[in-house]
Amino acid sequence: xxxxxxxxxxxxxxxxxxxxxxxxxxxxxxxxxxxxxxxxxxxxxxxxxxxxxxxxxxxxxxxxxxxxxxxxxxxxxxxxxxxxxxxxxxxxxxxxxxxxxxxxxxxxxxxxxxxxxxxxxxxxxxxxxxxxxxxxxxxxxxxxxxxxxxxxxxxxxxxxxxxxxxxxxxxxxxxxxxxxxxxxxxxxxxxxxxxxxxxxxxxxxxxxxxxxxxxxxxxxxxxxxxxxxxxxxxxxxxxxxxxxxxxxxxxxxxxxxxx
Amino acid sequence: xxxxxxxxxxxxxxxxxxxxxxxxxxxxxxxxxxxxxxxxxxxxxxxxxxxxxxxxxxxxxxxxxxxxxxxxxxxxxxxxxxxxxxxxxxxxxxxxxxxxxxxxxxxxxxxxxxxxxxxxxxxxxxxxxxxxxxxxxxxxxxxxxxxxxxxxxxxxxxxxxxxxxxxxxxxxxxxxxxxxxxxxxxxxxxxxxxxxxxxxxxxxxxxxxxxxxxxxxxxxxxxxxxxxxxxx
Numbered sequence: 009x010x011x012x013x014x015x016x017x018x019x020x021x022x023x024x025x026x027x028x029x030x031x032x033x034x035x036x037x038x039x040x041x042x043x044x045x046x047x048x049x050x051x052x053x054x055x056x057x058x059x060x061x062x063x064x065x066x067x068x069x070x071x072x073x074x075x076x077x078x079x080x081x082x083x084x085x086x087x088x089x090x091x092x093x094x095x096x097x098x099x100x101x102x103x104x105x106x107x108x109x110x111x112x113x114x115x116x117x118x119x120x121x122x123x124x125x126x127x128x129x130x131x132x133x134x135x136x137x138x139x140x141x142x143x144x145x146x147x148x149x150x151x152x153x154x155x156x157x158x159x160x161x162x163x164x165x166x167x168x169x170x171x172x173x174x175x176x177x178x179x180x181x182x183x184x185x186x187x188x189x190x191x192x193x194x195x196x197x198x199x200x201x202x203x204x205x206x207x208x209x210x211x212x213x214x215x216x217x218x219x220x221x222x223x224x225x226x227x228x229x230x231x232x233x234x235x236x237x238x239x240x241x242x243x244x245x246x247x248x249x250x251x252x253x254x255x256x257x258x259x260x261x262x263x264x265x266x267x
Numbered sequence: 268x269x270x271x272x273x274x275x276x277x278x279x280x281x282x283x284x285x286x287x288x289x290x291x292x293x294x295x296x297x298x299x300x301x302x303x304x305x306x307x308x309x310x311x312x313x314x315x316x317x318x319x320x321x322x323x324x325x326x327x328x329x330x331x332x333x334x335x336x337x338x339x340x341x342x343x344x345x346x347x348x349x350x351x352x353x354x355x356x357x358x359x360x361x362x363x364x365x366x367x368x369x370x371x372x373x374x375x376x377x378x379x380x381x382x383x384x385x386x387x388x389x390x391x392x393x394x395x396x397x398x399x400x401x402x403x404x405x406x407x408x409x410x411x412x413x414x415x416x417x418x419x420x421x422x423x424x425x426x427x428x429x430x431x432x433x434x435x436x437x438x439x440x441x442x443x444x445x446x447x448x449x450x451x452x453x454x455x456x457x458x459x460x461x462x463x464x465x466x467x468x469x470x471x472x473x474x475x476x477x478x479x480x481x482x483x484x485x486x487x488x489x490x491x492x493x494x495x496x497x498x499x
Binding site for chain 2: 213
């Protein structure tokens with residue numbers, strides 16, 4: 009019951025701690041991914057579904073544009089032919105794209121499913137209970153693997169990265185969105201001040217849980233910085249590994265390919 | 268920051284800035300969500316820096332209060348002999364206390380332990396205040412509905428000076444109906460204030476050693492006037 013209340017407050021806490029900016033970070037992740045219809049995505053530690061829903065929205069709008077372009081091209085077909093092709097595509101608004109949300113926490117998945125129902129997401133979405141260090145999937149399955157604000161909580165990051173490599177198809181992409189290190193000294197001090205003074209208070213007031221958010225702030229500081237994480241991703245076998253800093257390094261998106 | 272300089276189990280050391288933010292945040296949250304009793308507790312701890320030492324000194328300067336500070340009694344189901352209290356005669360403190368717990372379906376074990384008080388003795392004082400709250404209800408003859416709680420808050424505000432009690436007394440009534448507000452304003456609050464001012468410090472009573480004492484006698488000893496004969 010404790011976990012369920014934490015899971016429910018998770019989204020509220022994210023909005024409060026980051027002043028809603030986490031939504032922008034996740035949008036940027038999706039734009040960087042730029043998935044086309046037919047993509048099979050595995051979102052690890054994605055409990056409450058933020059990345060999954062964005063993926064579905066993105067793929068749906070790409071698909072819409074695809075269909076519109078197709079219709080424009082069908083200038084010389086008969087009405088019957090246009091009607092038939094439209095019918096065929098209409099029932100495929102996602103273009104066979106699919107996202108699997110995998111999380112180690114049952115309560116988070118529960119909240120995610122409730123959100124999906126509430127927001128009207130049904131097709132192309134599945135929810136699986138699993139551990140990032142030992143994924144319940146076969147090799148070479150997915151086109152894209154994402155882990156947003158989850159890898160920080162994994163005990164053996166190297167194992168999670170190896171698993172990510174294993175389940176990706178050749179040509180598949182690894183994407184990680186996570187808190188990272190701010191190098192600018194002035195910003196770093198302001199960020200520390202906000203993190204240590206305000207965030208535990210928010211945790212206490214909103215979630216009744218000072219300690220977890222104190223721990224969160226401390227664990228962010230202990231997480232490997234950008235270059236170190238890049239090296240770890242390369243060690244797992246990924247190529248063309250790079251990272252983009254968001255908000256001066258408060259958050260970073262790391263990307264790599266299985267070739 | 269948290270973990271070292273821990274003065275008592277459950278203690279979370281906080282900077283002045285954090286205390287200020289906590290006080291503001293808990294006040295807002297307590298008003299927005301009345302089920303967040305933990306926020307009321309946090310508000311009490313972060314704003315009690317003047318009232319708590321005051322209370323502690325009152326206890327120190329009184330023989331019975333002094334003993335309480337030394338012996339640190341706790342009111343918990345595990346320490347109370349419920350069977351014995353139930354067997355006491357009607358009208359006695361013990362019997363009426365148990366009757367209150369049963370009628371209102373409350374337990375002494377739901378009181379929050381202090382977290383943000385940076386003095387181990389003051390942490391006990393606020394804990395004692397919380398654990399004695401149900402006895403206040405018994406002494407004042409007030410149930411745990413909204414009206415009863417507000418009346419007790421008025422009494423406690425006068426007695427302890429804790430800002431959290433003052434805020435509770437001032438803002439509690441906003442959720443009451445007009446009829447109840449009328450009873451509150453004309454009968455109950457004036458009585459609570461008179462009793463609060465007239466009574467000696469309620470934290471200076473070693474309640475655990477007075478279960479056999481009749482409630483009426485304890486009221487007289489403290490200086491609490493008999494409750495007005497109105498439905499609460």
